[in-house]
Amino acid sequence: MATEQMNGNGIEESIETSTALVRSEHYQTLLTAGLPRKVADKLDEIYLAGLVSHSDLDERALDALREFNEEGALSVLQQFKESDLSHVQNKSAFLCGVMKTYRQREKQGSKVTDANKGPDETKIKALLERTGYTLDVTTGQRKYGGPPPDAVHSGPQPNSGTEIFVGKIPRDLFEDELVPLFEKAGPIWDLRLMMDPLTGLNRGYAFVTFCSKDSAQEAVKLCDNHEIRPGKHIGVCISVANNRLFVGSIPKSKTKEQIMEEFGKVTEGLTDVILYHQPDDKKKNRGFCFLEFEDHKSAAQARRRLMSGKVKVWGNIVTVEWADPIEDPDPEVMSKVKVLFVRNLASTVTEELLEKTFSHFGKLERVKKLKDYAFVHFDERDGAVKAMNEMNGKDLEGENIEIVLAKPPDKKKKERQAQRQAARSQLYEDYYYYPPPRMPPPTRNRNRGARGGYSYPLDYYSYEDYYDYYGYDYHDYRGGYEDPYYGYDDYQATAIGRSGRSG
Numbered sequence: 001m002a003t004e005q006m007n008g009n010g011i012e013e014s015i016e017t018s019t020a021l022v023r024s025e026h027y028q029t030l031l032t033a034g035l036p037r038k039v040a041d042k043l044d045e046i047y048l049a050g051l052v053s054h055s056d057l058d059e060r061a062l063d064a065l066r067e068f069n070e071e072g073a074l075s076v077l078q079q080f081k082e083s084d085l086s087h088v089q090n091k092s093a094f095l096c097g098v099m100k101t102y103r104q105r106e107k108q109g110s111k112v113t114d115a116n117k118g119p120d121e122t123k124i125k126a127l128l129e130r131t132g133y134t135l136d137v138t139t140g141q142r143k144y145g146g147p148p149p150d151a152v153h154s155g156p157q158p159n160s161g162t163e164i165f166v167g168k169i170p171r172d173l174f175e176d177e178l179v180p181l182f183e184k185a186g187p188i189w190d191l192r193l194m195m196d197p198l199t200g201l202n203r204g205y206a207f208v209t210f211c212s213k214d215s216a217q218e219a220v221k222l223c224d225n226h227e228i229r230p231g232k233h234i235g236v237c238i239s240v241a242n243n244r245l246f247v248g249s250i251p252k253s254k255t256k257e258q259i260m261e262e263f264g265k266v267t268e269g270l271t272d273v274i275l276y277h278q279p280d281d282k283k284k285n286r287g288f289c290f291l292e293f294e295d296h297k298s299a300a301q302a303r304r305r306l307m308s309g310k311v312k313v314w315g316n317i318v319t320v321e322w323a324d325p326i327e328d329p330d331p332e333v334m335s336k337v338k339v340l341f342v343r344n345l346a347s348t349v350t351e352e353l354l355e356k357t358f359s360h361f362g363k364l365e366r367v368k369k370l371k372d373y374a375f376v377h378f379d380e381r382d383g384a385v386k387a388m389n390e391m392n393g394k395d396l397e398g399e400n401i402e403i404v405l406a407k408p409p410d411k412k413k414k415e416r417q418a419q420r421q422a423a424r425s426q427l428y429e430d431y432y433y434y435p436p437p438r439m440p441p442p443t444r445n446r447n448r449g450a451r452g453g454y455s456y457p458l459d460y461y462s463y464e465d466y467y468d469y470y471g472y473d474y475h476d477y478r479g480g481y482e483d484p485y486y487g488y489d490d491y492q493a494t495a496i497g498r499s500g501r502s503g
Contacts, residue, residue, distance in 0.1 A: 026054040034066050039073040046081050056091040064099050076102050084121065087137040097139025101197035108198070109471040118200055119174035127176050131183075135175070139197040144175050146190030146209070153211040154188050162189070162216045163209040165239040166223070169193075170232050171201040177228065182208050186215025207239060241296045245276075245303055248288040249318035252278070259289055260313040266290050266311050267291070269298025279372035280347045282399065290323050333408055340388055341406040346397035357396065361387035375406060 024047045024241040024347045030040035043065075046052055065073055080098050088094045091471070128135060132149040135142065169178075175191065189209040196203050204378060210216045216238060250259065256275045264270050272292035278284045293299040305311050342354070351374070355367045358376050362383020368375050378384040384405065392403040 015363065022048065024048055024054070029054070030062075033062050035062070036070045036073070038070055039065065039077070042074055042077045046077065049081070051081060051085055052057070052091045052095075053103060057095065058092045061092045061095045064096055068099070072102065072106075084118065084137075086121075087124075087135040087142075089136045090138070094138055096372055097194065097197060101139055105198055116121060123176035124174065127179060131179070133188075139195065141195055142175065142193045142202075144179065144191040144193075145188055148189055148211070153189065155211070156477070158189050158209055158211055160241060161213045161238065162211070163207055163239040163241070164216050164219050164236055166206045166208060167204065168232070169202060169204050169206060169234055170198070170229055171196075171204060172276075173202065176203065178206065178208075181223060181226065182219055185210065185219035187211040242322055243293045243299050244323040245291045245299055245306075246288065246321045246323040247291055247306070248321075249316060251314055251316075252284040252287050252290060254285060254314070256289075262313055263291060263302075266305065266313065267293075267298070267302035269294040270302070277344075277372070279345075282346075288319075317416060320352075334342060336381065337405045337408060338378045338384045339406040340376040340378070340384050341373065341404050342376060343402050344399050345374060345401060346399040347371065347372070348397045349374075349399075353397070358387050358391070361390070439446045452467040 024044050026047060027040060027044045030043055031037065035043065047054060065076065068076060076095075079102065080095055083098070085094070095397040124135065127133075129478075133145045135144050136146075137143075145155070159416050166178075166182075167445060175193065178191060178193070179188065182191065187210065189211050191206060191208045193206040194203040208216075208219065210219065220236050220238060223234065225233050226236070228234050247263075254262075256273050259275065260270065260273045263273070270291060271294050274290035274292065276286050276289075278286055291299075291302065293302060293437065303320055306313075306318060309317055311317075342500075349369065350362070350365045351369045354369060354374055354376060357362060358364060358367070358378075361378075365377040365379055367377070373399070376387070377403070378387070388403045388405065391401065393400055395401075
């Protein structure tokens with residue numbers, strides 16, 4: 001109860017009587033934790049309202065709240081109180097997200113308007129009642145399902161190839177419009193809509209995991225370029241979890257086994273090292289490798305640790321980037337391929353020797369050697385398959401060659417890369433295989449400087465084009481072949497010119 005009294009200046013003051021003070025059993029704990037009294041009052045008010053319990057908040061959340069000044073902490077708690085917490089499963093993490101968003105918004109001087117606070121909850125509730133799925137909301141994403149109800153799918157979590165990426169989503173569109181569209185393709189395991197906490201709207205993209213690969217492929221056929229709203233077409237493609245890192249600036253004298261052992265000491269979940277040797281000296285690697293991890297989480301943790309600058313490998317700080325995982329081509333397309341990709345060739349191997357070696361298996365259209373690998377075009381597929389089966393792993397001029405069927409040209413590859421680049425955001429960077437932007441490769445003439453205002457080290461080697469070839473992908477070369485090296489040197493351990501990098 002509040003009473004009024006006159007102070008010495010004749011001004012009325014409101015005094016809260018002790019009978020009006022109702023506190024939860026955890027109020028004193030909040031004060032003991034170091035929260036200012038007004039902040040403790042506000043948080044305890046939220047406790048009493050039943051919006052969150054003290055056990056819902058971990059020590060990390062209280063520590064983060066204590067770092068705010070009183071005004072900021074009260075603003076954060078007010079925003080938390082006004083948030084729709086009905087679908088929030090981890091309220092402690094959600095509060096931390098609200099605090100992070102507040103700091104970002106404070107730096108930018110921006111506020112979320114009431115019109116941007118989210119979906120029509122009536123429609124969301126109706127969707128959840130119809131499907132029986134759950135919805136978990138954080139400041140960074142909205143997760144529908146995962147797992148779905150037993151009546152929909154009671155098996156284990158789907159494997160790779162069951163997830164799709166959905167881009168170009170209108171920012172004010174939510175599950176009530178997305179789920180009815182994608183469930184036409186098959187049972188949904190989960191749908192994750194990425195959110196922008198600064199605006200309260202989505203980030204324009206989502207991930208949908210289906211219970212089977214067939215459903216995911218059907219979703220691409222049904223929904224890619226679908227007009228979800230008048231004049232608004234979404235883009236849909238298969239997503240592949242990124243478990244692979246590109247690592248540069250490693251000593252060229254190291255073997256695969258040595259690299260595996262050394263990186264195994266500073267990372268967890270490392271399953272394989274992919275290493276390429278110099279064409280003219282098979283005892284030396286090219287100064288870079290690819291690290292394969294058991295899952296995306298292990299790869300992301302390894303990337304953060306190696307990029308921290310605190311971890312050295314053989315006394316050096318290495319260069320780390322996400323690598324593009326190799327996508328499986330369409331089986332129907334691959335069934336028609338009659339071109340072989342042959343790698344690990346000795347420097348003494350010539351096109352004439354390759355033609356002589358492989359012509360025993362069938363008529364050849366042409367042979368093209370590039371560095372230590374080559375493409376062998378057969379007139380008939382049977383000859384290519386027979387040559388691959390009989391020659392793979394065989395010795396040729398002192399080296400055991402490796403042979404696979406070459407991937408056909410992907411004419412829409414650049415277009416998809418551009419779409420993925422446009423859809424990328426800060427939260428997205430560590431997530432799935434659509435990679436963060438890399439520095440463009442240096443120009444052929446190093447004395448001319450670099451594009452886009454960047455300055456590049458002389459030792460910079462762009463692995464991306466090279467990697468396409470070693471991923472067994474040949475391009476639409478119109479009768480000729482592109483050199484994936486573009487005349488660049490391999491990765492060096494030296495840091496010449498590295499201080500000139502900017503941007």
